[in-house]
Amino acid sequence: MIAKRKVVLRYKVLINTVSIIIIMLLQTTLVDYMEIKNVKPNILLVYTICTSILEGSVGGGVVGLFAGLVYDILSGKYLGFFALLGMYTGVVAGMANRRVQKESVIVAVFFNFLLTFFYEFGVYFFSRLGQQINDIFYIFRELLLVEALYNTVLSVIVHMLIVKIYKKFNLV
Amino acid sequence: MNRLLNFLKNKYFNLVLATVVLIVVIRISMNKSDSFMGIRNIVSVPLSPVQEFLTNAGQRVEDFFTLFKEIKNLKEENEILKIKVNELEKENRELKSYKDKIDELKQALNLKDKFEDYEVIGANVIAKEPGNWFYIFKIDIGLKDGVEVDYPVVSSTNGLVGRVISVDNTSAKVMSIIDENSTVSGWVVKSGGGHVIVRGDLLLKEEGLCSINYITINVDVAIGDVIETSGLGGIYPKGIIIGRVKEIRESNSELERNAIIQPEVDFKGLQEVFVLKRKNDS
Numbered sequence: 001m002i003a004k005r006k007v008v009l010r011y012k013v014l015i016n017t018v019s020i021i022i023i024m025l026l027q028t029t030l031v032d033y034m035e036i037k038n039v040k041p042n043i044l045l046v047y048t049i050c051t052s053i054l055e056g057s058v059g060g061g062v063v064g065l066f067a068g069l070v071y072d073i074l075s076g077k078y079l080g081f082f083a084l085l086g087m088y089t090g091v092v093a094g095m096a097n098r099r100v101q102k103e104s105v106i107v108a109v110f111f112n113f114l115l116t117f118f119y120e121f122g123v124y125f126f127s128r129l130g131q132q133i134n135d136i137f138y139i140f141r142e143l144l145l146v147e148a149l150y151n152t153v154l155s156v157i158v159h160m161l162i163v164k165i166y167k168k169f170n171l172v
Numbered sequence: 173m174n175r176l177l178n179f180l181k182n183k184y185f186n187l188v189l190a191t192v193v194l195i196v197v198i199r200i201s202m203n204k205s206d207s208f209m210g211i212r213n214i215v216s217v218p219l220s221p222v223q224e225f226l227t228n229a230g231q232r233v234e235d236f237f238t239l240f241k242e243i244k245n246l247k248e249e250n251e252i253l254k255i256k257v258n259e260l261e262k263e264n265r266e267l268k269s270y271k272d273k274i275d276e277l278k279q280a281l282n283l284k285d286k287f288e289d290y291e292v293i294g295a296n297v298i299a300k301e302p303g304n305w306f307y308i309f310k311i312d313i314g315l316k317d318g319v320e321v322d323y324p325v326v327s328s329t330n331g332l333v334g335r336v337i338s339v340d341n342t343s344a345k346v347m348s349i350i351d352e353n354s355t356v357s358g359w360v361v362k363s364g365g366g367h368v369i370v371r372g373d374l375l376l377k378e379e380g381l382c383s384i385n386y387i388t389i390n391v392d393v394a395i396g397d398v399i400e401t402s403g404l405g406g407i408y409p410k411g412i413i414i415g416r417v418k419e420i421r422e423s424n425s426e427l428e429r430n431a432i433i434q435p436e437v438d439f440k441g442l443q444e445v446f447v448l449k450r451k452n453d454s
Contacts, residue, residue: 025219028299028310029226033234038378039304058183065190073215074310075302075345077337079208080197087190123305128352138375143304 011169012059016051020067023047028074039143041150043158044071045119048086049093049112050159054103054166057094064090085122089115105159112155116148213340220343224298224312231443290409290448293317297443298343307351307377311445314342324408324448331436332356332401332412333445344447348439349414350377358384358414359402366391367402370414370433380439381418387429393417399433409448 023044031040048067052060068086072079093111101107124139201208253260295311313319325333325346334348349356354372359365368384368391376383387393397417403410415435422429 021219024302025222025226027302029223030230031302032227032300033230040302042303044302061187061190070215071302073212074219074299075306075308077306077308078198079201079211080194084191084194084198087187087194091187120304123303127305135375142375142378147304 008170012055015165015169016063016066019047020044020063020070024067024070024074036150037142037146039146039150041147041154042116042119043154045086045089045116046112046151046155046158047162048090049115050108050155050162052090052093053096053108053111053159054162055094056097057091060090060094060097061087062090064088064093081126082123085119085126088122089119092118103163105156108155108159109152113148113152116151117144120144120147209340212338216340217342220298220310220312223310224296227298289451291451293319293447293449295344295445295447297445305374306353307348307372307439308337308345309348309442310343310345311447312343313447314339314344316341318449319344319447320449322407324412325445326412326448327437327442327445329436330413332408332414333437333439333442335407336447346445348372348437349435350380350382350439352377354382356408356414357402357404358399359410360391360393361398361400362392364392365397367404368393368399368431370399376432380435382415382433382435384431384433387431393420393429393431395420 027042027044031043034040044067048060048064051063055063064086065083068083069080071082071086075082093115096107096111121144197208293313295313297309298312299310301308311325319336319339321336321339323336325335327333332349334346334351334354336344337347338345347354349370349372351372352374356370358368358370360368366388368387370382370384373381373383384393384399395417399414399417401408401410401412401414413436415433415437417431418434419432420429421431
């Protein structure tokens with residue numbers, strides 16, 4: 001039993017590492033062409049949330065942490081910034097794990113919509129600590145709402161893909 | 173002993189520990205942008221060529237579809253133009269004079285002559301910022317080509333693109349002037365012009381624009397004025413074109429004039445940039 005759990009864990013680490021790197025590569029290159037109203041979706045965030053719902057808070061936190069770290073390295077200004085936010089997003093999304101039916105698409109859709117706001121407001125506030133905040137409603141309407149809706153639509157596809165992969169390798 | 177081990181395995185303890193470690197890492201990297209270079213290199217260096225490939229592939233696909241669209245447009249346009257031959261001829265003449273003008277301008281702004289004190293290094297854009305908050309992109313030259321933090325970056329038309337904010341061995345990240353954290357000291361080019369600060373703006377950047385806040389009374393600004401770098405601040409050399417004034421917004425008092433700037437550079441279609449390296453900088 002313990003041996004089987006170890007194998008499962010190894011598979012999960014491998015699959016998540018490869019997925020995060022592939023998604024990050026797409027996010028920094030081809031996603032640029034997917035802009036709607038000048039806003040692009042955050043597939044890495046969608047992936048973090050969908051995985052966290054399946055994995056629970058501990059796994060979600062770890063996936064969020066590493067996804068954020070890769071994000072920091074390939075893009076961020078300060079190392080650790082997106083890692084911290086990603087970790088908490090993963091932990092919060094993981095809380096859904098025990099309370100609801102985790103393989104349901106509706107759960108993924110709901111949490112993606114809510115947590116996109118949580119995450120992007122986090123980026124917004126922490127990246128301009130000490131600065132004046134006066135354009136929040138405009139930003140909410142023009143940027144956050146569009147991104148949240150876009151992410152929500154993509155979450156359906158990402159969720160189904162992840163569940164499929166997990167079932168294929170008997171990881172659920 | 174057992175209790176201690178259990179405590180170390182506790183998930184709340186681990187969460188707090190990870191939070192503290194990350195905050196420390198953020199603090200360190202805020203103070204020194206080139207810290208943790210080793211970790212950055214491990215991930216960034218092998219992924220750069222893949223990013224380059226994907227960006228190029230995406231560009232090609234886009235070019236293909238644009239071509240498709242263009243063919244359709246041209247057909248429609250041709251129909252209209254056949255009817256209006258006169259208009260076409262007039263347009264042709266106009267286009268020809270534009271072309272001559274562009275060639276002339278290109279020669280006048282030959283980059284190498286303009287920046288005698290600088291070595292000009294060409295670079296390709298290989299990846300863009302993944303999120304919607306910043307406007308940073310990655311270029312395919314790095315430490316091995318002699319690029320360092322704070323080097324200015326310009327386009328082939330002598331327009332200011334931005335500056336280098338971090339470097340690893342084979343690539344560098346450039347913060348563009350429309351990123352909201354960017355401030356550039358500018359100069360309104362005309363008599364009566366003066367010193368202004370050009371800033372990026374979170375919302376304007378979506379349209380590829382930036383802004384000047386709080387123009388002082390003694391500076392004369394009108395729509396269409398050219399803004400150049402002033403050379404103050406030590407990062408950007410004097411005389412790089414930032415852009416043109418697109419709109420002036422006046423509030424109740426004269427003291428609060430803001431302007432919106434149309435940058436010389438089209439950031440959406442940016443593929444090739446030039447990094448300026450000071451010659452005496454070894």
